[in-house]
Amino acid sequence: MDNKGPVQKTVVLEPFIKLVRLLARAFYDDYTTKSDNQPRTARSDNRGIAVVVLDELTRKQWVREEDLAKELKLHAKQLRKIIRHFEEQNLIMRDHRKETAKGAKMYSVAVAATTGGRAEDKVKFHTHSYCCLNYPQIYDIVRYKLHRMKKKLKDELEDRNTVQEYGCPNCQRKYNALDALRLISMEDDAFHCENCNSELVVECNKLTSEEVADGDDNARKRRREKLRDMLQKMEVQIKPLMDQINRVKDLPVPDFGSLIAWEARAAIAARENGELNPNDPLRSQGGYGSTPMPFLGETKVEVNLGEGKEDVKSNGGDSSLKVLPPWMIKQGMNLTEEQRGEMRQEAKVDVGSSKLSDDKKSAMEGGDEKDLLKDEYFKAYYAALIQQQQELAQKQREEETGGEVGAPDNELASTSPNRQVGMKSKREEEEDVEWEEEAPPVAVGGNGNYKVDLNVEAEASGGEEEEEEDIDWEEG
Amino acid sequence: MFFHIVLERNMQLHPRFFGRNLRENLVSKLMKDVEGTCSGRHGFVVAITGIESVGKGLIRDGTAFVTFPVKYQCVVFRPFKGEILEAVVTLVNKMGFFAEAGPVQIFVSKHLIPDDMEFQAGDMPNYTTSDGSVKIQKECEVRLKIIGTRVDATEIFCVGTIKDDFLGVINDPAAAA
Numbered sequence: 001m002d003n004k005g006p007v008q009k010t011v012v013l014e015p016f017i018k019l020v021r022l023l024a025r026a027f028y029d030d031y032t033t034k035s036d037n038q039p040r041t042a043r044s045d046n047r048g049i050a051v052v053v054l055d056e057l058t059r060k061q062w063v064r065e066e067d068l069a070k071e072l073k074l075h076a077k078q079l080r081k082i083i084r085h086f087e088e089q090n091l092i093m094r095d096h097r098k099e100t101a102k103g104a105k106m107y108s109v110a111v112a113a114t115t116g117g118r119a120e121d122k123v124k125f126h127t128h129s130y131c132c133l134n135y136p137q138i139y140d141i142v143r144y145k146l147h148r149m150k151k152k153l154k155d156e157l158e159d160r161n162t163v164q165e166y167g168c169p170n171c172q173r174k175y176n177a178l179d180a181l182r183l184i185s186m187e188d189d190a191f192h193c194e195n196c197n198s199e200l201v202v203e204c205n206k207l208t209s210e211e212v213a214d215g216d217d218n219a220r221k222r223r224r225e226k227l228r229d230m231l232q233k234m235e236v237q238i239k240p241l242m243d244q245i246n247r248v249k250d251l252p253v254p255d256f257g258s259l260i261a262w263e264a265r266a267a268i269a270a271r272e273n274g275e276l277n278p279n280d281p282l283r284s285q286g287g288y289g290s291t292p293m294p295f296l297g298e299t300k301v302e303v304n305l306g307e308g309k310e311d312v313k314s315n316g317g318d319s320s321l322k323v324l325p326p327w328m329i330k331q332g333m334n335l336t337e338e339q340r341g342e343m344r345q346e347a348k349v350d351v352g353s354s355k356l357s358d359d360k361k362s363a364m365e366g367g368d369e370k371d372l373l374k375d376e377y378f379k380a381y382y383a384a385l386i387q388q389q390q391e392l393a394q395k396q397r398e399e400e401t402g403g404e405v406g407a408p409d410n411e412l413a414s415t416s417p418n419r420q421v422g423m424k425s426k427r428e429e430e431e432d433v434e435w436e437e438e439a440p441p442v443a444v445g446g447n448g449n450y451k452v453d454l455n456v457e458a459e460a461s462g463g464e465e466e467e468e469e470d471i472d473w474e475e476g
Numbered sequence: 477m478f479f480h481i482v483l484e485r486n487m488q489l490h491p492r493f494f495g496r497n498l499r500e501n502l503v504s505k506l507m508k509d510v511e512g513t514c515s516g517r518h519g520f521v522v523a524i525t526g527i528e529s530v531g532k533g534l535i536r537d538g539t540a541f542v543t544f545p546v547k548y549q550c551v552v553f554r555p556f557k558g559e560i561l562e563a564v565v566t567l568v569n570k571m572g573f574f575a576e577a578g579p580v581q582i583f584v585s586k587h588l589i590p591d592d593m594e595f596q597a598g599d600m601p602n603y604t605t606s607d608g609s610v611k612i613q614k615e616c617e618v619r620l621k622i623i624g625t626r627v628d629a630t631e632i633f634c635v636g637t638i639k640d641d642f643l644g645v646i647n648d649p650a651a652a653a
């Protein structure tokens with residue numbers, strides 16, 4: 001369990017690049033630098049341009065915006081507008097500096113060392129802007145965007161958590177339910193405009209504002225159907241993005257750092273592993289303190305706590321109910337099969353690491369093997385525990401059959417080897433009654449609750465007296 | 477939500493209250509001044525539970541009043557978004573209904589009342605289900621969830637919903653009678 005020391009993770013850029021590409025297509029497909037009121041001719045229609053820019057940026061690290069414009073055959077101004085938009089969205093980091101010969105040189109070296117490309121050599125020495133995808137933020141941004149979209153639709157659909165708005169039909173002034181106290185009129189208990197005292201009406205400036213849902217049930221129903229439709233469509237459309245998000249969830253995030261830091265690292269790397277190919281993004285970093293790779297940011301030590309547990313949950317626990325660990329299940333608990341881990345128990349015990357699902361495999365990228373090992377350990381442990389308890393129950397039953405005539409043979413036969421703890425203990429309730437006959441001083445109240453624990457204890461000491469003692473203790 | 481917190485206040489006291497009862501006078505004045513008030517930041521001061529400290533008095537220039545900084549413990553009530561409250565209905569109209577939970581006023585707009593409840597105008601305006609089994613009217617007790625608060629310097633107003641599981645009428649004195 002405590003095998004979690006500092007874990008060095010390999011930073012893999014690939015899944016994040018895919019994330020950016022999906023993000024670009026999902027949210028910025030329609031982005032255009034033209035404002036809406038300008039006439040849109042076929043020539044000036046540049047929708048999709050944002051996708052092109054983001055795609056290009058995934059192939060670079062820090063890049064001089066002027067060079068980028070040249071490569072994309074875009075007007076520098078146009079590009080700057082797009083970049084600024086993404087900067088506002090926190091997808092892109094930017095840096096501006098007054099170019100010097102030295103700075104330009106540093107940049108060229110860094111570009112050559114990282115992406116194998118070539119920077120423009122002849123640059124004018126005025127202020128230049130650089131930009132870079134902000135990978136550390138992108139994961140959160142995508143999740144936040146998706147969350148907001150879903151929440152908006154859901155809230156709207158259920159009309160929940162929306163503060164009702166009111167409008168004045170006379171002077172168009174807007175109010176909402178939080179103003180209610182001020183709006184209420186003592187004369188007719190209705191809401192009145194503070195301005196002109198006319199009676200307010202319920203506003204409906206929702207997503208589907210075409211219909212005025214002023215208490216009209218039909219309109220409301222139509223609106224709801226439309227929303228539900230939208231929500232469903234959205235779920236389908238963002239599925240690839242969601243999948244990618246889940247894939248990168250536990251991966252270490254690539255971080256190029258600031259422009260200066262990036263150049264500095266690249267320079268060191270270029271000097272030290274001159275003849276090595278430094279472009280291989282899959283090359284893993286050495287131990288702590290070795291040369292940091294220029295394109296991966298500072299070496300980070302991550303203490304990977306409890307991630308394995310999360311994995312178990314997300315991989316198997318698709319139902320909302322958590323599977324209770326076997327030692328937690330007590331007699332009399334009203335549990336579903338899922339909670340007992342009934343369905344998954346076999347799978348858990350039988351499936352070796354060779355039969356991992358794809359999800360798990362992808363989760364393995366970046367050194368989750370330890371988590372898996374841990375899982376395996378747990379599985380083995382629980383299997384052993386269950387077996388132990390079953391053996392014990394068997395033993396008990398045998399003892400009983402020795403002492404009593406009418407022992408439930410049928411039930412014994414039905415004891416399959418992979419019986420669950422919860423089920424077994426239910427049976428033992430009957431046995432308990434018999435026990436009570438044998439040993440009169442037994443408190444009936446709630447001794448069933450200790451059943452599972454008792455088994456374990458009895459196993460440890462291996463005696464029947466022990467069991468009785470325990471029961472006495474319960475009584476006291 | 478209720479909180480037990482320590483607040484501070486500068487109390488001005490006229491010299492006629494000085495003497496061996498000075499402290500008691502200060503405390504009773506503090507209670508009169510503070511209990512039942514509302515500050516946007518801390519919520520409603522429900523009750524003072526103790527005095528932490530009374531600082532040195534400072535004579536105000538030009539008046540005979542003396543200012544004492546007093547630190548006191550008190551219970552405050554501050555409603556939050558998402559909080560579940562039980563409240564008494566105070567007014568019902570076609571826009572929804574108002575309710576009170578202690579010092580807090582809450583408005584539940586019509587669209588946050590379950591769809592199957594219709595507004596019935598009349599002497600005793602109310603919202604009733606079609607089968608008449610559930611009725612919201614004045615003096616009813618409802619359980620509601622706060623979905624928004626408006627916090628001013630001296631006032632807190634909430635909007636709530638009863639359109640969710642386990643929310644709605646919990647006790648109707650009129651029906652019981």
Ligand SMILES: [Zn+2]
Nearest residue numbers: 168171193196
């Ligand atoms: Zn008006």
